[in-house]
Amino acid sequence: MPDSSEGVRIAVDRVLCTGHGVCAQTLPGAIVLDEWGYPVIRSEAVDPEAAALAVKLCPARALYRR
Amino acid sequence: MNGIIELLEAAGLTGRGGAAFSTAIKVKAAHENGAELIVNACDGEIGAAKDAWIVEHRLPELIEGASLVARGRRPKVRYAAHRGSRTAALLHSAGLHVLEAPHRYVSSEETSLIQLAHGGPAKPMTKRAPFVFGGRDSQGHRVRPTVVLNAETLLRVSQINRHGATWFRSFGTELEPGPRLVAISGHVARPGVHEVAAGMSIADILALAGGLPEDARHVGVGGLGGVLLTAQDARTTIWTGGGMKRHGGSLGPGIFTVWDPSECPVETAIQLLSYGAGESAGQCGPCMFGLPALAGDWAAYGRTPSTDRYQRLQLRLDLLQRRGACAHPDGVSRFARSALATLRPEFAAHANHSCQKGGLRHARLV
Structure with missing residues (x-):
């Protein structure tokens, strides 16, 4: 289990997510895409700055900080 | 005034809808937030029948349990049942506020009922925080604080209130x-x-x-x-x-x-998984695409097992966990994984074509 003290925790609003896949680019390693392009969260705790940028750039506004 | 929460805590009552969360914690949050109450009497799971039984045989206690949870100056209680069901008719004739949910598997899920009660479709919502605190649906509309409790949970609340925690714990x-x-x-x-x-x-x-x-x-x-x-x-x-x-x-x-032993259990499982795939609300990609893919791969493996197919199935199962707004994909993948392990002897029979029932007889759902 990832240690949440090392960064902020991210989650995906699955209803809003339409599989643009931008988060996999902005958070490489923490998020990968499945065969249909929907995010798979590999690590919930990510660097706060990277998380903020990824949340801002999500075109569906589906990525959020927990 | 608030003795009921201590009583529920002492009794150790947990939700009887399946999730087994502490009822005391839920009721406490409901009181603190003046939450509206939805009594889930949908019997939404396949094979479920106890909610209907409670409404038919124990309605006064159910109503009493609901009144202990829904507080405030103008408590709002809705009783959820499937549209056109006997349960809905009984609730209507008792003069209760009935929330009629469509006959779909996920429509009686907690957040589906909350969305339906507040004027939206009966489809699950992402739970960024429990809706007992109030929240927002995916369109950003505000949702008033609402708590959903299973009918049996409320029956137990009224019993604990009458007979005490010691009785319950006996x-x-x-x-x-x-x-x-x-x-x-x-x-x-x-x-x-x-x-x-x-x-x-x-x-x-x-x-x-x-x-x-x-x-x-x-x-x-x-x-x-x-x-x-x-x-x-x-x-x-x-x-x-x-x-x-x-x-x-x-x-x-x-x-x-x-299960009916005259039917091939692999076919019965395939029917259940196909039904589960069709019951996705179609909102979350991993469920909308993942469940039909799982059902297809499970059927292919079940009818003609191979190592490749088994490995692909394992990947599919892993990708259905905690990737939906509700737990429908988690539930179906749990069942698929369990049936995969339990039916191992039957797969072997299919691999060497010795199954006497395969594909010929079809199981009846529900």
Whole structure:
């Protein structure tokens, strides 16, 4: 289990997510895409700055900080 | 005034809809936030029947339980039942506010009912925080604080209020106290709803419905979100959280379905998985695409097993966990994984074409 003290925790609003896949680019390693392009969260705790940028750039506004 | 919360805590009541969350914590949050109450009497899981039984036989206690949870100056209580069901008719004739949910598997899920109650579609919402605090749907509309409790949970609330925590704890086990209703259906002499408690053997529970027949080979526990046991395991398993966990399950919503031994169980499982795939609300990609892919790959493997197919199936199962707004994909993948392990001898029979029933007879759903 990832240690949440090392960064902020991210989650995906699955209803809003339409599989643009931008988060996999902005958070490489923490998020990968499945065969249909929907995010798979590999690590919930990510660097706060990277998380903020990824949340801002999500075109569906589906990525959020927990 | 707030004695009920301490009472529920002492009794150790947990939600009887399947998730087994502490009712005291939920009711406390409901009181603090003046939450509206939705009584879930939908019997949404496959094989479920206890909510209907409660409405038919124990309605005054159900209403009393609801009044203990819904507080405030103008408490708002809705009773959710499937549209056009006998349960809905009974609730209507009792003059209650009925929330009629469409006949879809996920429409009676907690957040689906909340969205429906507040004027939206009966589809699950992402739970960024529990809706008992109020929240927003995916379109950003505000949702008033709302709490959903299963009908049996509220029946138990009224009983605990009347008879006390000690009475409640005289049933069941230390960890899983209290009486519980279960629905027994399928290949048994007397299908129906019975009152049991955790700690009983599954054999004793099934005896209430006439017993597990000699020719029975598989028992589903918990419906489409549950697990599949061999009849042999069912005969030796004690019905506790721990006993069920060894088979990947839990006490869940209290559902036992003895599978018809004249039907190929692989085909029965395929039908259930296909049904589950069709019941995705189509909102979340991993569920909308993942469940049909799982059902297809499961069927391909079940009918003609191969190592490649098995490995692909494992990947599919892993990708269905915690990737939906609701737990529908989690539940279906749990059942698929369980059936995959339990039906191993049947797969072997399919691999060497010795199954006598494969593909010929079709199971009846529900």
